[in-house]
Amino acid sequence: MPVTPQEALQITSVLEQELDRRQRSITLWNDIYKGNQNLGFATDRFKAAFGGLFEGFSDNWSEVVCDAPSERLCPVGFRFGTGDEKDPPAADKGAQRIWQASNMDAWSQVAHTEASVKARSFVLVWADDPDADEVEPEITVEDATQCIVAYEPGSRRKRKAALKRFDGDDGYQYSTLYLRDELWKWRRQKATASGLILPSSMALSRWEPRGDRPDQQRIDNPLKRVPMVELRNRPRLIDDPTPEHRQVIPLQAALGKLIADMITASEAGAFPARWGTGIDLPKDPITGQEIDDPELWRLAVNKMLRASNPQARFGNFEAADLSNFVAGITLLTEHISALSRTPPTYFMGKIQNVSADALTAAEAGLTSKCRIKTTFLGEDWEEVLRLAFLVKGDTKRGNNPLAETIWRGVEYRTEAQHIDAVLKKKALGVPWRQLMEDAGYTPTQIDRMEAMLEQDANRAARALAFSGMTGETPGELEPGTEPAPQEEGALV
Template identity: 40%
Template sequence: MADEQQLSRALNLVEILEKELVTRCTDIDKYKAYYRGEQPLKFASDEFRKYHGQRYKDFSDNWVQVVADSPVERLTVNGIKPYGDDTSDAESMRVWQANGLDADSQLGFLGAVTSARSYALVWGDPDDEETPVVTFEDASSCIVAYEPGSRRRRRAALRRWQDGDKYMAVLYLPDEVWKFERPVERRTKTEDMAEVDMLLDGWLPRDMGEEPNPQPNPMGVVPVVELLNRPLLVDDPISDVSGVVAMQDAVNLLWAQLFTASDYAAFPQRVVLGAERPMIPILDKQGNVVGEKPLDLEKLAADRIAFITGENAKIAEWTAANLEAYTNVIEVAVGHIAAQTRTPQHYLIGRMANLSADALLAAETGLVKRVEEKQLWYGQALREVFALVALAQGDEEKAKALRSGYMLWADAESRSQAQLADALLKLKQIGFPFQFLAQRYGLTPAEIVDLLAMIERENELDPLGAAARLMGQDSGPADGTPQADGEAAA
């Protein structure tokens, strides 16, 4: 059992880290709500909000989701190659697959894109010592503290979540792991009572039965890794959603105004000019008229009746409103979102008229570079995740090699099959090996191994055909004519 000094230090760390985590959650919850399309109507005038605000409170033209999803759909981990090895590490990918991270990694990447950061946690599994547990965690539930002057050396990490009427917390240190709990905050009426609740409902070590608390950390490092999105040298990382929120609010308001104009002014409108203001009789309890009061003209306006007082009353008419004025501005606003976030216009506008393959690739250049930047930063964190897996398995040398290795990602660029095959054929003709070409084609390391085994079995069944194919690949046409561009050798 830990002494009082250790416990006091651990409790102090939990309180400080939780306070910073709660502060971050304000923006995190906002960005996640915008991703889901829960976007309040903003920038509206007081008059518009008074008469129409509730009508559009549940409406949003959600471009935030498109901006966030567009890079994530191109982030696919194919493997990791340790430093000094010629092939990817099969054991690391076995653990990756066993934890379902081929799917859950997409959730982790989306969390980082939306909330500016997400986390990966690695811990040993007592039921399967060869397969550590790896999970991705949301930015609202985890926080990591680093050593002063470092953005990589982790000193502590906290994971907090709610379980029923209690908050649970796990404090990860390089040498030990603490587990705490406390009741969910109670609503109090006065500041003094709030202080009493804080003292009574503070963090306490969780009763773990026969399991020690704290327990030793066999890996010797904090097992939580932070995936940063668009990090800065001296400031917090930036969410891809943060820069879209203001323009998203403007687009929602423009649509609300367009709907209102369509409802009120899409057809010719009639107006009464010059008539006296209508009066409403005032009745007593017996139903007798005891006076009169003027009709509320604002209510008439809400009921789509324009009543203008004055002499010589007459009826006039104006033509229907031109709604294209709104749609043109909305299209410009969406174009700004595309330019600012490097999201291809055809993802947002949906116009693809007679685009050639080269034009389509050029249109997606910004998105491809954006994805490659995320591969760089997320890959750095994932190398550390795979190193933690090796440490959990007790292999320190492999952990060092994985930290110095590099990630294998699926191609971030989208090409047609014909374009890709033509490019790979040209690379083959100048001497690139088959395994490299198979990787560029998009096959995972496991699929490449299976493909090589299939080729070997095929060659064993037909050795003469294999020799003929090999000779055909190494020589040009028999008549000596030059080979056409992109044409395979006979």
């Protein structure tokens, strides 16, 4: 049901307050992912002694934890079922065209990474050119610092409203409120200080209609559905979703502090200090005072120490043992691996004497986690494609609940292991097209191979027919050639 401008402003204000509440956590999670983090366990004495020496230092494993699952999540196609078991649906070519037109092969990976880092990412579906004769959908990935989706009370699926807020380069801040029946567009002038634009939370002016015409403020929503979809990482029933590296943030801070301590120890005690006793120092002939010249103790490859006193002794202090730090660092990385279910091989610089079965077992946790993610994210991507078909006016596929996302395999296997598994499935009677999907080919590649198989079969049939007419041994004809015509009266 349409709302009044005052009601639209009120909804915008409520969504904006919740969006502002999320900013601090999102910024923190993103900074840790990028390695912009302080030594969380450094004491005041440590900071006073070393100042900003370690300000730019970061041994960042949070990036590995976030990227490990997101890099394995790759949608390759979509099916839209018919409900008739006798007619199994193939990959939808219309969905593939929409997906490719919006460059979603690449941007879907960005959406997964953003959700992994910031707990949420958003996908907006709207018309590329609403005034065109043939409307085409445009799918864009949106950032969690700019967007928010509200759901119906008691529902985690039915979207009630959505808001996108962003800063322009003209001194204005813009926002768009998405409702089921309409869109409302606002702008406001940002507060400035000494010619600098202040952060969004300090924008003082009220929202006003964007543009000079009424139709630039309110737009009808022909989809009758909120066109923004939220991708949630690690969704919960009541609690908010969390980023992939949330549980390892304290370990990451401890790891950085321990490595900083190791660097400090290597600077102070890793090089053995020398000592000497019973050494007669030279004396000043005038004052009689001993001369303690530092140059006497600066050793080099072309220098040596000598003493006239036969009781003189020289020696070295023991260097600091850094192996204790290495053991602690190894322990923390193992904990990070276990908590995040990231394979230990991701944290190791080299792998020795590890069997293929052991590597597969080490990746079992990550593989299982990725399969669960494809279940939830697949539902979101299916809703995105439904919205895209609604933009094109295709209500059949736009309202089809039997959509399915086709994912590339989430486990890493050698080519030999992969093909061996496919051949065993073939022995069980699995259809050819399903075997090709299990082998990792995209729907486009499978269609292309299917056409090639038909061409090969046609050439083989022509060659067989030619051999039957001439009595020659069957052979493969060159592409584009036909059997030679038979003379009149020839025996067949």
